[in-house]
Amino acid sequence: MFRDIYPVQWAGERVIVTLPEHIDVSNADQVREELLTLINRGAVTLIADMTATLSCDRAGADAVARAQRRAVVSGSQLRLAVTAEIVSRVLSIEGLDRLVSIYPSLEAAIARTAPGARVVDDLRCGRQW
Numbered sequence: 001m002f003r004d005i006y007p008v009q010w011a012g013e014r015v016i017v018t019l020p021e022h023i024d025v026s027n028a029d030q031v032r033e034e035l036l037t038l039i040n041r042g043a044v045t046l047i048a049d050m051t052a053t054l055s056c057d058r059a060g061a062d063a064v065a066r067a068q069r070r071a072v073v074s075g076s077q078l079r080l081a082v083t084a085e086i087v088s089r090v091l092s093i094e095g096l097d098r099l100v101s102i103y104p105s106l107e108a109a110i111a112r113t114a115p116g117a118r119v120v121d122d123l124r125c126g127r128q129w
């Protein structure tokens with residue numbers, strides 16, 4: 001039997017996992033394993049709810065990058081709901097904004113239905129693409 005580390009909601013093949021307030025070297029491996037486990041359990045669309053995440057370091061970004069690679073290989077889609085500007089910046093610095101669909105809210109991540117759809121906040125000019 002699987003034990004989810006963070007709160008998880010299944011709706012068919014779509015899964016929402018709520019990630020912690022801080023993702024750093026102390027828990028990045030745990031975050032990565034949770035994301036990989038959900039993909040391995042059959043999540044076609046995995047939404048990482050990072051709306052409560054206030055900080056994320058390079059280790060946290062690496063955990064997301066590894067989950068993205070697994071999602072691609074598995075034919076799944078990883079979406080991130082990110083509201084904290086500092087988290088968005090770290091993901092951008094690490095290049096994840098070019099690899100993973102990032103949404104400004106959980107509602108926006110859920111509503112998006114097109115595979116590979118991308119909404120990225122450009123923090124420098126405040127526009128979305």
